[in-house]
Amino acid sequence: MERFDLIVRGGSVVLPDGATKADIGIKDGKIAAIAADLRGEAEREWNADGHHVLPGMVDVHVHFSEPGREHWEGFATGSAMMAAGGCTTFFDMPLNGIPSTVNAEALFDKARLGGEKSLVDFGLWGGLVPGNEEDLAPLAASGVIGFKAFLSTTGNKEFEAVDDMTLLSGMKKIAALGKVLALHSESAAITNWLKEEKEKAGLFGADDYLETRPIIAEVEAVERALHYSEITGCALHFVHISSAAAVSRIEEAKARGMNVTVETCPHYLLFNHDDLREKGAVAKCAPPLREQEEQRKLIALLAAGKFDMLSSDHSPCPYDMKDPKDHNLFQAWGGISGGQFTLLSALELALAHDIPLENVAAWTASNPAARFGLSDRKGMIEVGMDADLAIVDLNEAFTVTEGNYQAKHKQSLYIGHTFPCSVAGTIVRGNVVVRGGGIAAAGPAGSWQKPKGVPASDRELSALQPKG
Incomplete structure (x- = not known):
């Protein structure tokens, strides 16, 4: 009789063609068997009867701010929070840490910290910023998931937005690297000009903020990015898209055969501009969160399969950064x-x-894993894949409270929301990271x-050794 390390029994297992009641046998961290009535013994068993078993979430967009700003959110608290939500792999963005992940040295340092502290698996983005084009190839060779750049002002002096020339030259290099x-x-140009106009008029409220970041921006x-992609051949991933009009342009590009994907975030689907008005x-x-009519459009697009994936864009900060003087919303993080x-x-x-x-399962696991080169081990419940599972009770x-929210800072738009x-x-x-909440x-x-x-690489292995 076959022996397993863990058997998850009796759950409704979500596979690409639907959910089916099955047992999952796990051995050496991998899914070793899937069967309706799995015969075998295990050191541990999990009774998943009445629950659904999904592939663990792959969240491609989080900001943990370590090193340098662990007091915003670090790998320890951040990964615990992700695990509590059924996430088994996250991709940390290259900005907000000090230094930002714009060269190989910074990448290895961040990877070492993640390896020492993270409860779940992680990937790391590299950055494209003015002046680091020569660092792109070493970053790619060292294992970044891809590269991130801003077309709007970042508010972060360590990670500046790209100008058009940097964007074009960077896209050409990234295309050659296959990233x-x-x-x-x-x-x-649009958002900064509109913000300046509001500030001149002394207008700093919720409606004013929304008006400075219109859909047309x-x-x-x-x-513009799609035009540059056509010239350079660079594959693109559009993060946190918030409007139906932008999705339409991306759909047109896909129809032309362009290598483009798009994500949106849950906050654009569950909330709208009224929440900014009410909660600040x-x-x-x-x-920004859009008006209710736009929110409805985004939900319809999700249901129609127009978004490739969902990601959190978890972007925390100490709460005093959310409470600016004189209630000037433009100054809040x-x-x-x-x-x-x-x-x-x-x-x-x-x-x-x-x-x-x-x-x-496609939005949260298989599509992200496939897009960013992890589909050989992540994203699906299948024999031979990593045993990454989210067990959920439908x-x-x-109900979200400060007590059950695992992030470092407990203030969140989601507080009080009942799922x-x-x-x-x-x-x-194969490691049980969360059980019973x-x-x-x-x-x-x-x-x-x-x-x-x-x-x-030898250099990487050396860099990942704990310091001290």
């Missing part, structure tokens, strides 16, 4: 804290709009995930 460029797509930036800076992000809730949000939307659960509601479902457990490469792991279990085909 993907992720873009924050809002027109700096997102569309202009998307269109805790609901401020860029692009622009980011939503909510990395724990992406899978729950996807499930809420699926249940509310009769969307199959296999679509949720019948037990979960119709909950995460019962999270398993990372609480962290079950004894210590860090995560490892740096690089795209397939990128080997470990």
Whole structure:
């Protein structure tokens, strides 16, 4: 009789063609068997009867700010938060840390910290900023997931927005490296000019903020990036897209055969501009939450399969940065804290709009893994894949409180929101990290995930050794 390390029994396992009741046998961190009535013994068993088992979420867009700003969010608290939400792999963005991840040295330092502290697996983005074009090839060879650049002002002196010449030359190099460029797509010229006009008039409220970042600013930036992609051949990934008009331009590019993908975030689907009006800076992000009519359009586009993936864009900060003097909303940090809730949000939307659960698995796991070179081990429940599982209860509601939100800073737009479902457990490469809503792991279990085909170097292995 075959022996396993862990058997997850009796759950409704979400596979690409639908959910089926099955047992999952796990051995040496891999899925070793899937069967309706798995015969075998195991050191441990998990009774998943009445629960659904999805592939662990791959969140391609989080900001953990370490090194340098761990007091905003670091790998320890950030990964615990992601695990509590059914996420088994996250990709950390290159900005907000000091230094930003714009060269190989910074990459290795961040990877070492992640390996020491993260409860779940992680990938790392590299940055494209003015002056670092010669660092792109070493970053690619060292294992970055892809590159990130801003077309709007970042507010971060360590990670500046690209000008058009940097963007074009960087895209040419990234194309030659076979990598993907992720873009924050809002027109700096439009948003900065409108912001200056509001400031001159002494207008700093919620409606004023929305008016400085109109949909046309997102569309202009998307269109410009697509034109540059046609010239350079660079693959693009558009992050946190917030408007139907921008999605339309991306759909047209896909129809022309361009190598382009697009994500949106749960906060654009579950919330709208009324929340910024009512709750203030805790609901401020860029692009901003849109009006309710636009929110409905985005939900319809998600249901129609027009978004390739969902990501959290978890962007935390100490709360005093969300509480500026004189209630000037323009001075507040622009980011939503909510990395724990992406899978729950996807499930809420699926249940509310009769969307199959296999679509949720595609948005949150298989599509991200495939796009960024991890599909040989992540993103699907299949024999031979990493045993990364999210076990969810579709019948037990979960209300977000400061007590059950695992992030470093507890203030969030999601506080008080009730999801119709909950995460019962999270398993990372066979390690039970979350059980019964609480962290079950004894210590860090995560490892740096690089795209397939990128080997470990001696330099990398040396850099990843704990210091001291």
